[in-house]
Amino acid sequence: MKxxxxxxxxxxxxxxxxxSQPTAKPVAPAAYWQQxxxxxxxxxxxxxxxxxxxxxxxxxxxxxxxxxxFIWFHLWPNAYRDDNTAFARQQLRNDDREFxxxxxxxxxxxxxxxxxxNGQPAKLEYDPxxxxxxxxxxxxRLAAGASVTITTPFxxxxxxxxxxFGHVEQSYQITQWYPKPAVYDRKGWHPIPYLDQGEFxxxxxxxDVRITLPANYTVGATGVLQNPEEQTRxxxxxxxxxLKKTATDFGDDLQFxxxxxxxxxxxxxxxxxxxFAWFADKRFNVLKSGVTLPSGRTVDTWVLFTNKEASKWQKxxxxxxxxxxxxxxxxxxxxxxxxxxxxxxxSAGSGMEYPMVTVTEPAxxxxxxxxxxxxxxxxxxxxxxxxxxxxxxxxxxxxxxxLHGGNAGALxxxxxxxxxxxxxxxxxxxxxxxxxxxxxxxxxxxxxxPVSNITSAxxxxxxYGVIMYGKTASLLKYLxxxxxxxxxxxxxHTYYERWQFRHPYPEDMQAVFEETAGQKLxxxxxxxxxxxxxxxxVIAKSKVEKGQRKVLVRNDxxxxxxxxxxxxxxxxxxxxxxxxxxxxxxxxxxSAVLLFKEDGVAAVVADPEYVTPQLNRRDDHLxxxxxxxxxxxxRLRPIVSPERWDRAFxxxxxxxxxxxxxxxxxxxxxxxxxxxxxKFSYLAMPMYSFNxxxxxxxxxxxxxxxxxxxxxxxxxxxxVQRFERYRKVExxxxxxxxxxxxxxxxxxxxxxxxxIYNQDxxxxxxxxxxxxxxxxxxxxxxxxxxxxxNYFTPDLSEDNARTVAGLVRxxxxxxxxxxxxxxxxxxxxxxxxxxxxxxxxxxxxLSGSPDYRRQTMFLDRQQxxxxxxxxxxxxxxxxxxxxxxxxxxxxxWLTTLNLQADLPVTPLGVFVDFGASKEKAQVVxxxxxxxxxxxxxxxLPLFNKMLSFYFPVAGSQYSNGLxxxxxxxxxxxxxxxxxNQLNPFRLLDEQLVH
Numbered sequence: 001m002k003x004x005x006x007x008x009x010x011x012x013x014x015x016x017x018x019x020s021q022p023t024a025k026p027v028a029p030a031a032y033w034q035q036x037x038x039x040x041x042x043x044x045x046x047x048x049x050x051x052x053x054x055x056x057x058x059x060x061x062x063x064x065x066x067x068x069x070f071i072w073f074h075l076w077p078n079a080y081r082d083d084n085t086a087f088a089r090q091q092l093r094n095d096d097r098e099f100x101x102x103x104x105x106x107x108x109x110x111x112x113x114x115x116x117x118n119g120q121p122a123k124l125e126y127d128p129x130x131x132x133x134x135x136x137x138x139x140x141r142l143a144a145g146a147s148v149t150i151t152t153p154f155x156x157x158x159x160x161x162x163x164x165f166g167h168v169e170q171s172y173q174i175t176q177w178y179p180k181p182a183v184y185d186r187k188g189w190h191p192i193p194y195l196d197q198g199e200f201x202x203x204x205x206x207x208d209v210r211i212t213l214p215a216n217y218t219v220g221a222t223g224v225l226q227n228p229e230e231q232t233r234x235x236x237x238x239x240x241x242x243l244k245k246t247a248t249d250f251g252d253d254l255q256f257x258x259x260x261x262x263x264x265x266x267x268x269x270x271x272x273x274x275x276f277a278w279f280a281d282k283r284f285n286v287l288k289s290g291v292t293l294p295s296g297r298t299v300d301t302w303v304l305f306t307n308k309e310a311s312k313w314q315k316x317x318x319x320x321x322x323x324x325x326x327x328x329x330x331x332x333x334x335x336x337x338x339x340x341x342x343x344x345x346x347s348a349g350s351g352m353e354y355p356m357v358t359v360t361e362p363a364x365x366x367x368x369x370x371x372x373x374x375x376x377x378x379x380x381x382x383x384x385x386x387x388x389x390x391x392x393x394x395x396x397x398x399x400x401x402x403l404h405g406g407n408a409g410a411l412x413x414x415x416x417x418x419x420x421x422x423x424x425x426x427x428x429x430x431x432x433x434x435x436x437x438x439x440x441x442x443x444x445x446x447x448x449x450p451v452s453n454i455t456s457a458x459x460x461x462x463x464y465g466v467i468m469y470g471k472t473a474s475l476l477k478y479l480x481x482x483x484x485x486x487x488x489x490x491x492x493h494t495y496y497e498r499w500q501f502r503h504p505y506p507e508d509m510q511a512v513f514e515e516t517a518g519q520k521l522x523x524x525x526x527x528x529x530x531x532x533x534x535x536x537x538v539i540a541k542s543k544v545e546k547g548q549r550k551v552l553v554r555n556d557x558x559x560x561x562x563x564x565x566x567x568x569x570x571x572x573x574x575x576x577x578x579x580x581x582x583x584x585x586x587x588x589x590x591s592a593v594l595l596f597k598e599d600g601v602a603a604v605v606a607d608p609e610y611v612t613p614q615l616n617r618r619d620d621h622l623x624x625x626x627x628x629x630x631x632x633x634x635r636l637r638p639i640v641s642p643e644r645w646d647r648a649f650x651x652x653x654x655x656x657x658x659x660x661x662x663x664x665x666x667x668x669x670x671x672x673x674x675x676x677x678x679k680f681s682y683l684a685m686p687m688y689s690f691n692x693x694x695x696x697x698x699x700x701x702x703x704x705x706x707x708x709x710x711x712x713x714x715x716x717x718x719x720v721q722r723f724e725r726y727r728k729v730e731x732x733x734x735x736x737x738x739x740x741x742x743x744x745x746x747x748x749x750x751x752x753x754x755x756i757y758n759q760d761x762x763x764x765x766x767x768x769x770x771x772x773x774x775x776x777x778x779x780x781x782x783x784x785x786x787x788x789x790n791y792f793t794p795d796l797s798e799d800n801a802r803t804v805a806g807l808v809r810x811x812x813x814x815x816x817x818x819x820x821x822x823x824x825x826x827x828x829x830x831x832x833x834x835x836x837x838x839x840x841x842x843x844x845x846l847s848g849s850p851d852y853r854r855q856t857m858f859l860d861r862q863q864x865x866x867x868x869x870x871x872x873x874x875x876x877x878x879x880x881x882x883x884x885x886x887x888x889x890x891x892x893w894l895t896t897l898n899l900q901a902d903l904p905v906t907p908l909g910v911f912v913d914f915g916a917s918k919e920k921a922q923v924v925x926x927x928x929x930x931x932x933x934x935x936x937x938x939x940l941p942l943f944n945k946m947l948s949f950y951f952p953v954a955g956s957q958y959s960n961g962l963x964x965x966x967x968x969x970x971x972x973x974x975x976x977x978x979x980n981q982l983n984p985f986r987l988l989d990e991q992l993v994h
Contacts (some may be wrong), residue, residue, distance in 0.1 A: 034503055036061040047170050047212040047259055052156040053112075056178055058205075060148050064184060070148075072182035072191035073124070078132040079194035080108035080159040080166075086106040086130050086193035087163065092778040093196060093743045094461045095994060099162045100780060101520045106157030108166070115152045115177065122150075127975040130193035133182075139940040152179060161345045163196045164352050166343035170256045171306075171360055175352070176200075176279040183381070187502055190694070192383045197464050198456035199375070199382040199389070202274035204501055209276055211266045214259040218286065220304045220342040221267030221278035222355045230266055237286035238302075244810065250285065250310035257282050264382030264840045270336070270356065272501050274379050275356035279342045280370045285310065285451055287317045291324045293333050299324055303365075307342035312362035316341060319362075323369035324577045326400050330489055331373045332496035339372060341365050349890040367397045367408070384504055386456040387529070391472020398431060398473050407431040409470055410438055425641035425649055432477055433610035437642055437675055440470045442992050443532070444615050444677040446706035446736070447712045452506055453473065453530040459740035461994045471613070472529075479524055480560055482579060483517045491516035491767070523560045523582045527612075532937035534615050537563040537606040539622040551604050553580060560584040563612045565594050570602040571648070577608075605645055615676060620645040643676045655685055661724040663691030674988050678705055683985075696722045712739040721854070724861050728854050730754040742993065745776035766793040767853055781816045786928055792842050792852070805842045806834035809879070824901035831879060832893035843889035846915050846933060847882040847974075850889075873974050878888035882913045884935035884952035900939065909939040911950065930956070946982065949975045 038061075043054035062068055079087035083100060091099045099107075115122045120139045127133040158178055159166045164175045176319075180189040183201045190201050207223060218237065225231055244250055259282065268276075284304040291299045301320040305313035320341050328334050336356050345358035351360030353371030360368040364934050368394045374380070380388040394409065401408035407416070411434050414426055421427040426434065442448045442463060449463050451472050459467060480488035495504070495512040510525035527533070534557065541552040553565055560582040567575045582594045605613075606620040614620070634648050641649040651673050657665035667687030672678055683700040702717035715734040722728070732752035754767040768791040774914060775784050792805045813827040831844045843850060848871060851858070856876040860868040867873060872885050880888075880896040888894075896915035903909055915933045935955030941948045952964055952972045963969035980986060 002620040023249070032502065033063045033186070034064070035063055035181075035184055035203050037203045039178075039205060039207045039209070039276070041178055041207070041209045043178075043211055043883040044208070045172065045211070045217075047172075047214060048166055049216075050158040052158065052174070052177065053154075054156075055151070056180070057149065057151045057154045058181070060150060060181060060771075061849065062142045062144055062146055062148075065798075067140050067143050068138065068184070070125075070135045070137050071142075072184075072189050072287075073134050073136050074132065074176075074180045074182055074191070074194070075110050075113075075134055076128065076132050076176035076180070076194040077108050077110035077159075077165065078157045080162065081131055085132060087132075087195055088193050090197060090457065091162075092780050095779040096196075096816055099780045100158065101820050101877035102162070103453050106160040106162075110154055110156045110179070111151050112155040115150060115179075117148055118152050119149075127191070133191045133820070154179060163194075168344070170259070171345045171404060172280045173277075173344045174279065175354060175359075180275075181841075183503065183990075187505075188382060190383070195383075195457055197459070197461065200275070201381040201383055202379065204272055204274045204379065206269070206271040207273065207276045208269050209267070209278075211268070211278060211280075212263050213266075213280060215262045215264045216257065216260040216282050217280045218282070218284040218304060218355050219266055219278055219280045220302065220340045221266075221283075222273060222276045223270035224337055226267040226269060230264070234302075235288070236285055237284075238735055239287040241285045241287050242309075246283075248309045248909070250307045252307055253305060254283065254308060267333040272620065273355035273376065275354055277357060277359075279304070279344050279359055281359070283307070284315070284343075287314065288318050289321055291321050293324075293328055295333055297333070298307045299334055299336070300338040302338065303341065303342075307728060308343070309362055310876050313343060314669055315926075316362045316365045320369055321406075322400060324365045326403070327373050327396060330396060330399065330490055332377075332500065334372065335377065335500070336372075339369055341369060341856050344444070356539050363412070367393060367398050370397055370400075373496070375571055378496065379501075379503050380505070381503065382456065384455050385452060387451050387472040388470050388504070388509065390468045391451065392476060394469045398435065398477070402431050403674060409435050409473070410465060411435070423638060423825045425635070425637045425644065425647065429642060429644070430609055431646070432474065433642060435470055435474050435477075436610065438466045439613070440615055440643060440676040441674075441988070442466055443534070444704075444706075444862050446990060447988065447992055448532050450532055451529040452525075453472045458468040462656070462992060463742070474526070474611075475613060475621040476526060478613065479513075479521075481564065481609070481611045481770065483513075483590065487517055490514075510893075523562075527559050528561065531559070533557060535561055535612060536563075536616050536619070537605050537612060537614060539794050541567070542604045542622050542766070543626055544598055547598055549598045549604070551593050551594045551596060551602050553592050553594065553606065555580075555583055555585050555592075556583060561612070563607050564609070565604065565606050566608045567596045567601045568603045568605055568608065569600045574608060575600060582835050590682075608645065610645075616678070617643045618648070633867075641677050643672045643673075649673060655687060656805065657696075659724055659858070660860040661692075661862050662689040662694070662696055665689050665696060667697055667986055674985050679704055689883075712733045722866075725759045726854065727757045727759070728754065730853070743778070746993065747775060749775040752853075756852070756854060759810075762878075763794070767791065769853070777815075779817070781814065783812070783814055785812045786810070790852075794841055807842065807844070808834065819903075819904070822902040822904060827881065827898040828896075829880060829898070830835065830893070830895040833891060843891055844879050844894040844917075845871070846870065846880035846888035846890070846894060846917070846970075847885050848880070849878035851876055851878070859977070875974055875976060880913075880915050882915060882933070883911050883937060883939070883950035883974060884955045884957045885974060886916075886933055886935065886957045888917060888933065894918075902941075907940065909941065910937070911939055913955075944981075946978050947975065947979075949973060 038059045040057045041054060043052050045052060050544050059375045060071060079085045087235060088099055113124065115124060115136055117139055122139060123137045125135040125137060137659045160166050164173065165177060166173055172176050176194060181203060182189060183203055193435055211219065281304045287303045288300045291300065291301060301317065301324060303317045303320060320339060324339060338356060340357045342357060342359045351358060351364040353368050353375050355376045358368035371389060374393045375387040380387050398408045414434055416426050439448065449459055449467050450469060463683055481931055485881040492511045494516055495509055498512060499508060506525060509983065510521060536556040538554040538556050539551065540554045549567060551565060562580050562582045564577050564579050566577040569575055576596050578594045583592055601624050603624060604622045634650055637649045641651055641652055641653060651671055653669045655667045655669050665687040667685060667715050669683060669685040671683040686695055686697040689696050697721040700717060702715050703712040706712065708714050713736045718731040720729050729767035730752055732750055735749040737747045750771040752769045754769065756765045766939050770789045772787045777783050788809045790807045809831040811827060811829040813825060815823050815825040817823050858870040858874055861870045863869040880894055881898050894917045896913060899912045901910055916931055933956040935952050935957060937950060937952040939948055939950050957972060
């Protein structure tokens with residue numbers, strides 16, 4: 001399944017007529033065994049109460065060599081029972097609050113269970129951490145080779161559509177819905193709680209399922225429909241739908257008709273499947289087609305869809321056919337008699353697969369139907385090795401897309417032809433390069449995770465798609481290029497034939513590929529899939545010897561990998577391609593030598609087709625004409641650009657700015673693309689001030705080092721900026737840790753030396769800083785802490801040692817949602833000078849900091865405008881962060897408690913601040929000096945809180961605690977402008993950590 005790309009799975013099945021049974025295939029190794037589970041289920045849908053009532057009988061056969069005292073069962077509807085489930089916890093981890101704030105009516109469960117084993121009562125022992133898993137304690141041990149009959153009634157409350165199982169009004173997606181034994185295999189039991197991110201592992205068997213529901217529902221399900229009258233009805237619906245040619249013919253009515261008073265019972269049977277799902281809706285249109293396989297067998301193909309996006313679903317029927325044809329050709333023949341794609345109210349991504357049926361969006365049909373091979377027929381343990389389904393399936397999906405001149409995956413819509421492609425720098429890029437862009441974005445920041453050797457649940461939300469789907473597919477394309485496509489296809493066919501209807505593990509797949517390729521592939525299946533190494537191929541030298549082009553290549557990677565090298569003519573056409581063997585930079589020569597024909601060679605390129613997983617392509621290219629490496633023309637491209645071996649880009653974007661000193665400023669930002677953070681990254685943002693006829697702006701140069709020991713990334717950089725008659729130079733070192741991000745606490749350590757030169761006063765202030773930041777939390781709550789030490793020297797040109805000051809600031813804040821979109825927050829701040837600093841010009845501000853390091857973009861830092869003046873009206877939420885302006889500046893210590901909350905219903909919020917300082921600070925009000933302060937009032941956040949206005953209605957700023965006049969009140973209106981939220985580099989970094 002895809003979910004952004006990101007996904008998830010499951011399947012459905014039942015015993016079938018002998019004529020439609022898949023024929024037996026070659027068996028796996030002799031030591032292999034697996035359990036068998038045959039189901040008979042009766043279930044009734046109540047579409048008024050959204051309930052299922054049913055009875056299940058299953059025959060469990062123990063093919064293991066061990067006697068079993070118990071059987072683990074999955075009771076997955078209980079994942080929706082309350083907040084104490086693995087599903088609920090993962091929803092919060094993945095920044096989804098919808099389920100947490102759901103009512104009991106919206107949630108789901110399974111109950112009325114009464115298990116009997118061979119007619120004897122049996123006890124369930126629920127897992128204390130996961131109420132959707134339980135041990136069924138058998139009255140007697142189940143001997144090796146023996147079978148047992150297990151029965152139970154059950155009732156299921158169908159939840160709202162929070163994930164795969166649920167309903168939206170009377171549209172039903174019935175998945176993971178019945179009591180189901182966990183897998184017991186050669187590696188032990190695999191009881192797994194239901195997760196939204198993380199799919200499943202199930203035992204093969206047969207299903208005989210009877211579904212009773214109102215007669216005007218149309219159903220798509222696993223298995224073969226056994227009701228002739230319903231088969232006729234579906235055929236008639238398909239014929240009627242086929243007469244509609246345009247979206248207008250379908251209309252836009254999505255209303256649910258009333259349910260029929262009479263009911264019908266539909267029976268589905270299927271053998272050799274490991275799950276059963278069904279989807280029901282009274283609004284479905286139906287289309288039918290068919291595919292004839294090379295063996296002569298015919299597969300019926302169906303799509304069931306509502307009037308929404310009807311024209312896309314008409315094309316979707318062709319996509320179902322294409323998937324069956326090409327997956328059968330490249331992997332192995334589809335063994336079942338039908339496949340169905342259903343339009344449903346899925347909330348867990350763009351699609352979800354089950355045996356013979358998938359619920360999906362039209363754009364994901366090929367991917368979801370393709371899961372029949374890798375999720376359904378090759379039933380790997382997806383919770384632990386999700387790539388064996390999602391990644392391998394994405395690889396084949398990409399092949400289907402490329403065959404039709406397109407691209408699949410998250411960036412499928414990225415143009416590679418025409419004006420837009422030329423502007424983006426993606427013109428004529430192969431699909432392999434497009435598919436690596438997202439991986440490069442996370443890996444260049446040290447945020448990537450292994451393909452294998454990590455469970456689905458341990459991926460970051462974004463990496464679940466980027467790595468498991470995208471990177472795996474790219475690596476398999478790379479392996480196919482290395483061993484050769486015919487060899488790869490032969491290996492895939494052998495793997496499919498040997499392991500279909502079984503449970504292969506990574507080592508089983510590796511064994512087949514090594515056997516077929518005739519070589520060891522541990523550098524791929526072991527090191528590459530299990531690690532996060534940075535691979536880099538380099539063309540070191542090229543020269544002509546004895547009429548041949550001799551090319552010296554180098555592997556600048558910490559581990560072995562092979563890569564292709566090609567010679568190109570002057571037009572860029574590939575003349576000859578050769579592969580290195582896997583070799584490392586620790587080999588005796590640190591390099592490999594390849595020999596090419598010399599005729600017409602204008603350049604030598606490592607991996608011209610972008611199949612290798614490299615972050616740096618700039619040293620892949622060596623010209624053979626001209627002096628050494630010819631300088632390439634630098635191309636300007638707007639916003640972002642991809643990594644290419646054949647072009648060097650500088651990205652740019654227009655920039656506008658204004659403040660009361662410089663007035664209107666116009667400029668542009670020039671930088672290297674943030675899609676792939678380079679070892680050296682830069683930003684040059686010149687801005688011309690029309691008022692002062694001066695050039696202002698910001699410049700930045702960073703050295704990015706990743707990873708080093710415990711840190712994820714080290715950034716050694718310098719920032720230069722000039723605005724409002726000051727110049728700032730700040731070199732710094734920033735450490736980001738740990739290696740694992742996502743749901744782990746995020747730590748940042750920064751050392752900086754800031755020099756601020758005031759042009760008007762001709763004074764330089766030097767500030768040495770040491771900062772530590774901590775952030776952690778989930779969708780419900782967020783904790784942040786920040787500790788900072790500053791050492792100030794006001795004027796380096798004079799003897800001002802007596803004014804040197806050391807300052808420690810510390811704050812901790814907590815934000816919590818009390819509804820899906822409403823929050824309250826608490827912040828505690830404390831700051832203190834380490835020595836008496838009465839002679840120093842540095843202070844802690846009760847109502848915001850003086851911003852000595854120029855960290856905030858103030859509209860009126862010089863306090864020229866009566867309505868925009870910094871401190872008076874705009875503040876920075878640092879130091880005391882009082883919302884009212886109370887002119888308290890402390891040279892000793894200051895502490896504050898800041899409380900804020902969004903109000904229900906309205907966009908307004910409320911705030912209350914309390915503060916105290918060591919010395920009596922004189923405030924500009926007509927009364928005695930004081931040490932304790934407060935304020936309170938209303939706030940108005942705008943533009944996703946990028947701009948917030950504060951209206952103090954009470955506090956120490958007023959003589960009697962309340963405003964004396966309207967002007968007294970309006971003069972106290974203040975605002976915060978969080979322009980750093982618009983920083984695209986910061987936004988991208990923050991989003992990729994999820």
